[in-house]
Amino acid sequence: MWAQAIEDALTVVSQNIERFEDQFPLTSSQGDRIYRLTPNNDWTEGFWSGLLWLSYEYTNDSRYRNAAMNTVASFRERLENRVNLDHHDIGFLYSLSTKAHWIVEKDEQSRAITLRAADVLLERWREVPGILQAWGPKDDPQNGGRIIVDCLMNLPLLHWAYEQTGDERYQQAAAKQTAISRRFLVRGDDSTYHTFYFDLSTGDSIRGGTHQGSRDGSTWTRGQAWGIYGFALAYRYMRQPDLLNTAKRLARYFVDRLPEDGVVYWDFDVPQVPDTKRDSSAAAIAAAGMLEIAELLPEGDADRDWLISAAERMVAALAESYSTKGEQDAQGLLNRGSYAVRLDISPDDYVIWGDYFYLEALMRLERGVPGYWYERQRGQSGE
Ligand code: GLY
Ligand code: GLY
Numbered sequence: 001m002w003a004q005a006i007e008d009a010l011t012v013v014s015q016n017i018e019r020f021e022d023q024f025p026l027t028s029s030q031g032d033r034i035y036r037l038t039p040n041n042d043w044t045e046g047f048w049s050g051l052l053w054l055s056y057e058y059t060n061d062s063r064y065r066n067a068a069m070n071t072v073a074s075f076r077e078r079l080e081n082r083v084n085l086d087h088h089d090i091g092f093l094y095s096l097s098t099k100a101h102w103i104v105e106k107d108e109q110s111r112a113i114t115l116r117a118a119d120v121l122l123e124r125w126r127e128v129p130g131i132l133q134a135w136g137p138k139d140d141p142q143n144g145g146r147i148i149v150d151c152l153m154n155l156p157l158l159h160w161a162y163e164q165t166g167d168e169r170y171q172q173a174a175a176k177q178t179a180i181s182r183r184f185l186v187r188g189d190d191s192t193y194h195t196f197y198f199d200l201s202t203g204d205s206i207r208g209g210t211h212q213g214s215r216d217g218s219t220w221t222r223g224q225a226w227g228i229y230g231f232a233l234a235y236r237y238m239r240q241p242d243l244l245n246t247a248k249r250l251a252r253y254f255v256d257r258l259p260e261d262g263v264v265y266w267d268f269d270v271p272q273v274p275d276t277k278r279d280s281s282a283a284a285i286a287a288a289g290m291l292e293i294a295e296l297l298p299e300g301d302a303d304r305d306w307l308i309s310a311a312e313r314m315v316a317a318l319a320e321s322y323s324t325k326g327e328q329d330a331q332g333l334l335n336r337g338s339y340a341v342r343l344d345i346s347p348d349d350y351v352i353w354g355d356y357f358y359l360e361a362l363m364r365l366e367r368g369v370p371g372y373w374y375e376r377q378r379g380q381s382g383e
Contacts, residue, residue, distance in 0.1 A: 001316070001319065002315075002319075002362050002365045002366040003366055005315075005319040005323065005325070005362055006058065006359070006362050006363070006366060008319075008323060008324075008325040008326075009323070009333045009355075009358070009359050009362065010055055010058070010059065012324065012330055012331065012332070012333055013051055013052070013055050013064070013333075013359075014055075014063070014064075015331075016035075016331060017052075017063060017064075017067045019035075019331065020035070020037060020048070022039075022070060022074070023037035023038060023039055023040075024037060024038045024039070024040055024042075024044070024045040024048045024071075024352075025037060025038075025044075025048055025331070025350075025352045026038050026042055026044050026351075026352060027337070027339050027345075027346035027349050027350060027351045027352065028331070028332065028346065028349040028350040029346050029349060030349075031348055031349060033329075033330065033331060033332070033350070034331060035331045035332065035350060035352070040071075040074045040075070040077075040078050040083065041078075041083050041084045042084070043087060043089035043092060043093065044092075044352050044353060045071070045074075045075075045093060045097070046075075046092050046093040046094065046095065046096035046097050047092070047096060047352040047353045047355065047356035048071060048352060048356075049068060049071035049072070049075070049096050049097035049100065050095075050096030050097070050100055050356050050360070050371060050372060051352075051355060051356050051359055052064050052065075052067045052068035052071065053068050053096070053100040053101070053104055053372065054356075054359050054360060054363055054371070055359075056068055056104070057104060057363075057369065058363065058367075068100075068101070069101075071097055072097055072098055072101050072110060075093065075094065075097040075098050075113065076098070076109075076113050078093075079094075079113060079116055079117055079120070082120075085120050086136065086137055087124075087134065087135050087136070088121065088124055088132055088133070088134045088135070088148075088150075088151050088154050089150075089154060090117050090118075090120055090121040090154065090157065091121060091151075091153060091154025091155065091156065091157040091158075092153060092154060092353075093117070094113070094114050094117035094118075094157060095114075095156060095157050095160075095372055095373060096356070096371070096372050098110040098111075098113045098114045098117065099114045099157070099160065099372055100371075100372035102114060103372050103375060103376060111164070114157070114160075114161075115161055115164060115165065117157065118157050118158055118160070118161035118170060119161075121154065121157055121158060122158065122169060122170060122173055125173045126138070126144075126145070126200070128200065128201070128202075128203040129145055129180075129198035129199065129200070129202075129203035129204070129205075130176050130180060130203065131145070131147050131176075131177060131180055131198060132147070132151060132154075132155075132173060132177045133145070133146065133147075134146055134147055134148040134150075134151055134195070135148075139200065144200045145197055145198035145199060145200045145206070146195055146196070146197050146198075147177070147180065147181060147184070147185070147195065147196050147198070148185075148194055148195040148196075148211070148223075149181065149185045149192050149193065149194055149195070149223045149224075149226050149227050149230070150194075150223065150226045150230075151177060151181065151230075152177075152178065152181060152226055152227060152229075152230020152231060152233070152234065153226055153229060153230050153233070153373075155174040155177060155178060155230070155233070155234065156233050156237065156373040156374060158170040158171065158173055158174040159171065159174050159233075159234075159237035159238075159374075160374065160375070162174070163237075163375070174234075174237070175238060178231075178234045178238070178243065181227075181230075182231070182242070182243070182246055184196040184205055184208065185208070185227070186227065186246060186250070187208075189253070190249040190250055190252065190253040191219040191224065191253055191268070192219060192220075192223050192224050192227045192250065193208035193209065193210065193216075193223075194209070194210040194211055194212060194213050194220045194223040195208070195209050195210060195211055196208050196209070197209065210223075211340075212339075212340045212341075212342070212343070213267050213269075213342070214266075214267040214269055214270050214341075214342055215269070217269075218267050218268065218269035218270070219253075219267065219268040219269060220266070220267050221254070221264040221265065221266060221267060221268055221279050221282040221286075222266075222279055222281060222282040222285065224250055224253065224254050224268070224282070224286070225254065225282045225283075225285035225286035225289060226285065227246075227247075227250045228247055228250045228251045228254060228285075228286050228289035228290065228293070229247075229285055229286070229288060229289030229292060230247075230289075231243050231244070231246045231247035231250065232244065232247040232289055232292040232293045232296060233292065233373050233374070234247075235247060235296060236292070236296060236373075236374055237374070244293065244296060244297075247289070247293050248293060248303055248307075251286070251289070251290050251293060251307060251310070254286050255290075255306065255310045258310075258313075258314070259272055261317055261321065262283070262313045262314050262316070262317035263278055263280055263283045263314065263317050263318065263321070263322055263336075264278065264279060264282050264283055264286075265277065265278055265279065266278065266279040266282070266338045266341045266347075267341070277336075277338045277341045277347045277348050278322075278336045278337075278338065278348070279336075279337060279338040279341075279354075280318060280322045280334045280335065280336045280337045280354050280358075281334070281337040281338070281351050281353055281354025281357065283314045283317070283318060283322075284314075284315075284318060284334065284354050284357035284358040284360075284361055285353070285354075285357045286311075286314065287310075287311040287314040287315050287318075287357075287361045288311075288357045288360050288361040288364060288371070290307045290308070290310055290311040291307075291308070291311045291361060291364045291365070292364075292370065293307055294307045294308050294311070295364075295370070311361065311365075312365065315358070315361050315362060315365060318334060318358055319362075322334050322335050322336055323335070323358070331350060332349075332350030332351075332352075332354075332355055333350075333354075333355040333358050333359065334350065334351075334354045334355055334358050335350070336348055336349075337349055337350060337351035337353075337354040338351070339351055356371075368380060
């Protein structure tokens with residue numbers, strides 16, 4: 001079943017190479033089933049690159065590699081010209097493009113570009129309050145002291161740079177950001193805030209809040225999913241048991257609140273009724289993250305079974321009822337992703353990160369191959 005779902009996905013990715021040419025898919029809008037394209041200037045372009053690398057590794061077909069290499073060239077240019085890199089999503093952008101190229105082919109030039117990208121990310125470190133600033137320029141009155149849970153997925157770029165160079169600045173920033181996220185973004189019941197504010201002059205914590213969730217105290221499902229996967233990856237690099245426990249607890253919270261069909265709505269605190277929007281991308285991210293946690297647990301660990309079966313249930317539901325299989329001219333792999341429902345931005349649409357994590361989860365299930373967040377272990381190869 002996973003192999004068939006991968007074949008269905010590859011059919012779409014392959015058609016998209018011609019459709020997108022040198023541009024990058026972001027989201028569809030108003031259910032029009034047409035990807036809005038960007039010239040590599042948003043936070044999302046790495047996902048298309050990552051989809052192409054996953055597709056190339058699975059098939060060995062040079063069409064995917066050629067398209068992936070075009071994206072790598074575009075990412076090199078983006079870094080040289082510093083095109084809209086004033087945000088923390090440099091981790092998403094460069095992990096799945098130039099770092100993926102390094103992981104797949106050990107290309108030295110891509111390794112060097114990725115290290116430069118890590119340096120740009122590190123420029124967002126603010127000594128007071130001791131955070132990696134998520135959005136906006138330094139000292140920005142609204143965003144200057146703000147962290148967001150999504151950032152956990154950007155930290156593997158810093159960990160990787162530490163591994164490659166031995167320069168402890170990368171690791172220290174990633175470790176401190178992880179610790180402050182765990183302390184302030186994770187709430188007592190294992191739910192998460194999307195964002196948290198700190199005072200830029202004193203470093204004091206101020207309050208939790210949301211940007212894409214339903215309200216400040218609610219739990220945005222995609223934020224919870226970023227937390228699941230992000231803390232698992234933090235554990236992979238730092239091996240502190242508390243981090244793995246946090247990832248597991250966040251996963252438990254997610255699984256305990258799954259709707260009947262296994263695919264979450266956009267926020268855990270909105271009414272679970274038919275008209276409420278889903279976020280298929282949150283399901284895909286959480287599934288990939290739970291498979292990562294399971295991978296990190298020893299054989300026989302009591303939590304492995306429920307993590308794997310929940311991930312399988314979610315991916316099967318996506319493949320069966322949310323994927324675009326059989327739809328003529330579909331451009332996305334998954335229907336019913338939501339970017340920001342409350343803000344009315346692509347609330348029931350294709351979202352490119354959902355497509356990426358869906359294929360990543362399928363590759364994990366079918367071949368045990370992770371994405372491009374860390375160096376491959378022995379025996380993990382896409383072929
Ligand atoms: N990281 C941005 C989002 O999840 O929408
Ligand atoms: N992920 C950034 C935004 O939605 O504004």
